[in-house]
Amino acid sequence: MKNLKRIMLAVAAAASLLAPALPAMAQASDQFIAIPSYRVGPYGTNGQSYYGGYIDYLSYVNLKEGGINGVKLSWEECETEYNNAKGVECYERLKGKNPVTKGTAINAMATGIAYALIDKTAEDKVPLLMVGYGRTDAVDGSVFPYAFPLVTTYQMQVSAIVKYLASKNGGSLSGKKIVFLYHDSAYGKEPIVALEAEATLGKFKLVQIPVAHPGNEQGAQWLKIRQENPDYVIFWGWGVMNQTALKAAQKVGFARDKIIGSWWAGSEEDTVPAGDAAKGYLSATWNVSGKSVPLIADIEKVVYGAGKGNMQDKAKIGSILYNRGVSAALATVEAIRAAQAKYGKGKVMSGEDVRWGLENLNITNARLQQLGASGLLPEIKTSCDNHEGSGKIKIQQWDGGKWVLVSDWIEGNKNLIHPLFKASAAKYAKEKGITPACMK
Structure with a gap:
């Protein structure tokens, strides 16, 4: 029995050494972010790079700045396999991890899942972040106050x-x-x-x-x-x-x-x-793409230098999807930062607070330069009338x-194009009995 006990302890110790670095479980004092992701299935390789970049940026903010005005970021992933039903299951499971943030801003990187969640997240008052995907008529914030098809639809x-x-x-x-x-x-x-x-x-x-x-x-x-x-x-x-x-x-x-x-x-x-x-x-x-963007190079230095990197294949750092994940996380963090500026620096922001931050984003070229992200993505300026914020591509x-x-x-x-958004949003509002109005 003593030999068996020694063997079990040795196996446990070895497993702890091999396990990847993970964020701490959600604490009430953290800004908890729910991440319905996919790293397996026919689209898994794409998700690995994207969510690797997304999580690396969250780690970077914790390591570089100590969080957002002292509020540490925490998160948890849930595997959706790009499946709509599993995406909804993940959302329902993760939103209760922190009763204040309820997941902060949900980013499933799947248009089908976004469609399945658009009513649920609005009811729960949690922003649905659709960065470069999702339901395009959600550009109209008077009808879709909690949905944000950011950057370009x-x-x-x-x-x-x-x-x-x-x-x-x-x-x-x-x-x-x-x-x-x-x-x-x-x-x-x-x-x-x-x-x-x-x-x-x-x-x-x-x-x-x-x-x-x-x-x-x-x-x-x-x-x-x-x-x-x-x-x-x-x-x-x-x-x-x-x-x-x-x-x-x-x-x-x-x-x-x-x-x-x-x-x-x-x-x-x-x-x-x-x-x-x-x-x-x-x-x-x-x-x-590429590591010529100072932010991407600094993430590799700071996060991977600390042994906190999320990517198993480090050769993909700087790839299109990795940098896209970083960009989406950057927009999320800037929305939390904007919300704190209004509702209290150093405080955990609720979903309602972050919704305001997303609707009042103003990520200028000067701000991108401060972040070391010049040229990584376009400027983003949102409003109730425009939850997209850019509309540009290269x-x-x-x-x-x-x-x-x-x-x-x-x-x-x-x-x-924007009149098409408005017409579609008006039709949706009529079907759902929604009176379009901008939130304050």
Whole structure:
């Protein structure tokens, strides 16, 4: 029995040495952040990089600043597998971890989960943070006070892509043919109304071709694209669907520099596995890659230097999705900081407080410079009328080894797209019996 006891103690000691550094359990004095994430399944590799960056920034704020005005950040992940039902389960489980914050700001990085949570989070008075994804008409804060599709929405993104393509054709796409190849889900369908409006305005022919989840079978779709012989393919893919599309395009002989993907189809996870088939491929992005951004380099130094890094594969530090996770966490922290400035520095902020912070964000270029994040993401200025805050993207191109920027910031056609948001939000308000009003 004594030998058995010694063996068990030795195993326990070894396990403690091998276990990764984790944040402390939520304390009442912490700003607890619920993180419904996914690191397994068909989209798991994407989630690993994104949430690695997200959590590394939270650790960085704790290590670099001692938290936000002395309030330490704590968090807990819950695996959703990009599944809507599991996303709701995770939210319900995590929101009770801290009765004040109720999760601070929920960021599931899944449009389907965001749709499933949009009413629940509003009822619970917890902000739903949809950074570069989610329900686009939530830009209207008078109808969706607790939902924030921050930075740039799918509809403004696709409008900016159309503007970029027009700029390559003398300012007009009239008479051109564009195929919209998309993930057959809420995510893939979100930009359709905007793209149809752009096609009517720009007088180009639009052909829509859906791809079933998870997207590893696209033979029929690319045969149709070859038959259609479009001038361009606008590509709304995710996960394994992306590398599959690039390989299929090469197989049918469609030029990759005529394919322009969404920002969720423009990461190293998409291009590296595709090999030569990815060279020349274009995509939108709202954040840059690389460690040349001082903040990213300092995170590696401070967080990984302290043995607190979240990424097992440190080679992915500075990748598109890693830097995007950092950017989303930065916006979250700045919202908490803004809330503290109004409701009390050094205090734990409630979901209602953070909602105000998100609706009153003003992340200027000067502030980004202070954070060491100049150029990492665009300026963000929100209001009740505009929960998006930017509407800008850049276009990048894969040169076979890295992403290279080929444009400056491009803003979508706000005069065309924002009325679509308003109309959709008004319809939702009527269906739900909501009287639109801005919260104070």
